[in-house]
Amino acid sequence: MSDLPFGFSPSGDDDDERRSENKRRADKSDNDATPGDPGNPQNPFGFAMGGAEGFDPSQLGQMFSQLGNMFSGMGAGMAPGAGGGPVNYQVATNLARQQIGNFTPVLDKETQAVADAVRLADVWLDDVTTFPGGVRQAVAWTPVTWLEESMPTWKRLCDPVATQLSRTWEQNLPAEAAQFAGPMMGMLTQMSGMAFGTQLGQGLGQLAKEVLTSTDVGLPLAPEGTAVLLPEAIASFAEGLEQPAQEIILFLAAREAAHVRLFTHVGWLRQRLLSTVEEYARGISIDFSGIADMTSGIDPQELLSDPSKLEELIGSSASFEPTTTPEQQAALARLETLLALVEGWVEQVVSKALDDRIPSAAALTETMRRRRATGGPAEQTFATLVGLELRPRKVREASALWRQLLEAGDISTRDGVWAHPDLMPDADDLDHPAAFIDGVIGGGASSFDDPIAQLEATLAQERADQESRGDKPDGSADSPDSDDPPRDSGAS
Known part of the structure; x- marks a missing residue:
């Protein structure tokens, strides 16, 4: 795709604006990635000390100096206190930026192209849904902009999970280990936050280079009323398809605009998605037998002489597999079902809007399904965050349910189900939709x-x-x- 329409340029464009910006960023990246820099992927925690055969007291000051630098920022310019909390988001941001590397700046013509594509798609969507247009602003983002703009939502999703894991870790630490770790618990807590931040940063760094729109992971990551396309990722995505680039861009713009409509006009939806993750987090517990085995052979002197051992301990504890309670399984099932219903509705609405206008709409719909099936951004994100995989089977069944509901009723009947969360189908309804559809057609969706x-x-x-x-x-x-x-009556 050497000449993408709507002002989009393919990856590797030699435009002067891009080349000069890339050189500036490359120079900055080279200067910043020093061996002791936490942004250096070869040494993410910034330790310069290796193992030691014995404990040398003269190294103690150096070790704590390094720990202080590590806690204060993992990189220059970190504000004091930014590393507090269950997840060190400054670490996550630094590592994600490092993983993103050089990126293509957004040009004015690309921003205008996004606005034009979303505006046209929104007009087409007016005919296939009762929800009015929800886009107040259409913009183009770079991977770094996506990272910065989506971080508030990731914080809300990650904090309850990491907080509960950290609390459970401290409460269930074996007695001997807890006695030893007591004076160092503050340091352990900070290192735990760094471990979570490292995992999150690595995931977001990869995700930022792959997402095509702000709703590509199924959640609304952009400000309300904002539709977002990422031109650089779309250009790479288009290179692997044998479809007209113009149709690809309009297809993605229609998906983004449909998501924005749904999240804008279904007031409970955004909160329900996020609160379900929080509900899952409240029930987290961990099998600590592995940690007990790991801590039983620890020599405290070794931890002081070789900080990498402490790093290894905390990093290992952060990756322990949580045990899943029945309540958590129910929360995950609800989250999986709701995400599938959102994706299935968007798929149906976009297909109806584009079928007669874009010849490749059906092929692109199947491409998005295959993208999910092979572990796309949504699956990778939720698998890392809450142990959830959004199974393609559920999306297909959700799409089929919305289609059958439209065929049995009309657009108002289908969209009316979103009026209240109690009206929404559950996992059983996706497996057996007939009874649900009969209930809706018989008045089940009108009572609210x-x-x-x-x-x-x-x-x-x-x-x-x-x-x-x-x-x-x-x-x-x-x-x-x-x-x-x-x-x-005749009585006197």
């Missing part, structure tokens, strides 16, 4: 349209039933009691 009107209708029906039985409002009846003798 106007709850006040529904209540008034119920009360009116109860009054009508009372009047038809001759009941008084207080529950008494006008007819004589059956236990009283009949009154003789």
Whole structure:
């Protein structure tokens, strides 16, 4: 794809603006990646000391100096206190930026191209959904911009998981290890945050180079009302497909605009996705038998003489597999189902909007399905974060349910299901959609349209039933009691 339309340029473009910007960033990266720099992937924790046969007190000051530098920033310019908390996000950001490396700056023509593509796609979507347009701004992002803009959401997702893991780690540390670690617990906590930050940074660095839109992982990572396309990743994505680049860009713009509509007008959806992850995190527990085995042979003097041993201990504990409780399994199932329903709805809406306009729409839809099946960004992200894989089978079944609901009813019937979380199908409904569809078509989705009107209708029906039985409002009846003798009208 040597000449992408809409102003998109392929990766490797020799435009003067790109070349000068890339050289500047490369020079900066080369100067920053010193051997002791935490951004150096060969030494991510910044330790300069190796193992020692014995403990040399003269090395103690050097070791704590290195630990202080490590805690204060893993790189120059880190603000004081930024490394606190269950995850060291400064470490995550530094490592992610290092992994991103050189990137192609966004040109003005690409920003305009994104705005044009999203605007056109939004017009087409008007005909296939009752949700009005939700895009207030369409922009083009670089991988670094994606990293910076999405970090607040990642913090909200990662904090509860890492906090619970850290708390569980401290509470369940074997007695001997806890007694030894007591004076060093503050340092252990900081190193634990760095271990989580390292894992997160490596994942986000790779993800930033692959995502095509802000909703590519299934979550709304951009500010509300903002549609985002990443031109550099889209150019690389287009190079591997035998489809017109113009159609690829419009297809991705339509998917992004559909996601934005859904998250903008279904007020409970964003919060429900994030709170389900938090619900999962509250139940995390860890099997500590492995840590007990690992700490039983630790020599405290060795930890002081060789800080890499301490790093290894904390890093190993951060990667221990959590045990999953039934409550957590239920939370993961709900999260998996909700993500599948979002993706399935977007797939159906975009297919309806583009089928008659873009010949390659069906092929591109199947490409996105294969991308998920081979471990795309969504699967990698959730597998790392919460141990969840968004199975393609569930997405296919969710898409089929939305299609069948549209065929049995209409657009309003299908989109009306999003009115309240209690109306949404669950995992069983995805496996057996017929009963769910019958319930919706029979009025199951209408009871939440106007709850006040529904209540008034119920009360009116109860009054009508009372009047038809001759009941008084207080529950008494006008007819004589059956236990009283009949009154003789002719009696004097």
